[in-house]
Amino acid sequence: xxxxxxxxxxxxxxxxxxxxxxxxxxxxxxxxxxxxxxxxxxxxxxxxxxxxxxxxxxxxxxxxxxxxxxxxxxxxxxxxxxxxxxxxxxxxxxxxxxxxxxxxxxxxxxxxxxxxxxxxxxxxxxxxxxxxxxxxxxxxxxxxxxxxxxxxxxxxxxxxxxxxxxxx
Amino acid sequence: xxxxxxxxxxxxxxxxxxxxxxxxxxxxxxxxxxxxxxxxxxxxxxxxxxxxxxxxxxxxxxxxxxxxxxxxxxxxxxxxxxxxxxxxxxxxxxxxxxxxxxxxxxxxxxxxxxxxxxxxxxxxxxxxxxxxxxxxxxxxxxxxxxxxxxxxxxxxxxxxxxxxxxxxxxxxxxxxxxxxx
Numbered sequence: 001x002x003x004x005x006x007x008x009x010x011x012x013x014x015x016x017x018x019x020x021x022x023x024x025x026x027x028x029x030x031x032x033x034x035x036x037x038x039x040x041x042x043x044x045x046x047x048x049x050x051x052x053x054x055x056x057x058x059x060x061x062x063x064x065x066x067x068x069x070x071x072x073x074x075x076x077x078x079x080x081x082x083x084x085x086x087x088x089x090x091x092x093x094x095x096x097x098x099x100x101x102x103x104x105x106x107x108x109x110x111x112x113x114x115x116x117x118x119x120x121x122x123x124x125x126x127x128x129x130x131x132x133x134x135x136x137x138x139x140x141x142x143x144x145x146x147x148x149x150x151x152x153x154x155x156x157x158x159x160x161x162x163x164x165x166x167x168x
Numbered sequence: 169x170x171x172x173x174x175x176x177x178x179x180x181x182x183x184x185x186x187x188x189x190x191x192x193x194x195x196x197x198x199x200x201x202x203x204x205x206x207x208x209x210x211x212x213x214x215x216x217x218x219x220x221x222x223x224x225x226x227x228x229x230x231x232x233x234x235x236x237x238x239x240x241x242x243x244x245x246x247x248x249x250x251x252x253x254x255x256x257x258x259x260x261x262x263x264x265x266x267x268x269x270x271x272x273x274x275x276x277x278x279x280x281x282x283x284x285x286x287x288x289x290x291x292x293x294x295x296x297x298x299x300x301x302x303x304x305x306x307x308x309x310x311x312x313x314x315x316x317x318x319x320x321x322x323x324x325x326x327x328x329x330x331x332x333x334x335x336x337x338x339x340x341x342x343x344x345x346x347x348x349x
Contacts, residue, residue, distance in 0.1 A: 040188070
């Protein structure tokens with residue numbers, strides 16, 4: 001005789017149409033697994049991005065900021081005026097030729113310059129031209145005159161005396 | 169030797185599942201689904217609608233908490249049965265609350281096979297109230313279909329000790345079941 005307790009404890013056979021539930025649970029549980037995997041990937045991505053940003057921040061914050069350089073512009077010091085080169089003896093002679101007021105002084109300056117250059121002929125010529133431009137009263141021999149000027153003045157005085165004698 | 173092989177295999181599956189390997193999970197699931205369903209259906213007294221809910225909840229909990237499973241401490245089947253036991257406890261607690269609410273509200277009970285359903289729920293509740301040792305030996309005999317010699321070999325006890333344990337377990341079940349009447 002069968003014990004009624006065995007009937008109570010004997011399991012019922014699994015339903016034949018359980019495949020649908022089986023598949024549904026598999027899909028749901030696999031979905032949990034898939035979500036977990038994606039979350040892990042996202043977490044990795046975020047961690048990498050955080051590391052990258054931290055590196056960027058470190059680089060930015062710990063790099064000394066360049067001090068703005070102030071450029072002082074000092075006005076150029078006034079250059080000492082270079083004295084203009086004195087005009088050459090020839091130029092002075094031409095200036096004297098064109099001048100009407102200071103011809104005698106310009107000829108003397110040219111004569112002096114020629115004398116410095118050792119051009120004695122030009123020196124004498126310019127001194128002579130200077131005497132041509134000099135007023136009559138200044139033709140007297142002066143103690144400041146050099147020997148060429150004295151000679152030229154005396155020659156002029158002799159010439160004037162000869163001319164006066166001829167007129168007489 | 170078989171146990172070592174089981175541990176090694178389940179450790180590999182666990183690692184693969186934790187890494188997100190869906191194929192490993194599918195293999196594990198297909199391997200254990202039938203036995204878990206049979207166990208839950210037995211614990212639900214053959215009530216299929218309850219068994220379906222409990223099995224689904226058990227698998228979802230298992231996949232969420234697979235990290236907690238330690239193959240060195242027991243098999244995956246045992247781990248699943250442990251989860252199912254907790255889910256069943258909560259399930260019946262919830263059912264009792266619903267039943268009380270229905271009685272207070274004078275809701276009409278479903279007419280279809282009320283007596284059979286009531287008996288199944290009494291079986292399920294009685295199994296849930298048994299100590300773990302009694303439940304395990306009854307499961308081995310009725311669900312897994314093991315002989316007394318097989319149970320003795322698996323547990324390391326003598327056949328006589330298993331026989332005695334089985335008798336006590338049946339007696340305990342009878343008492344709890346009849347008390348619920």
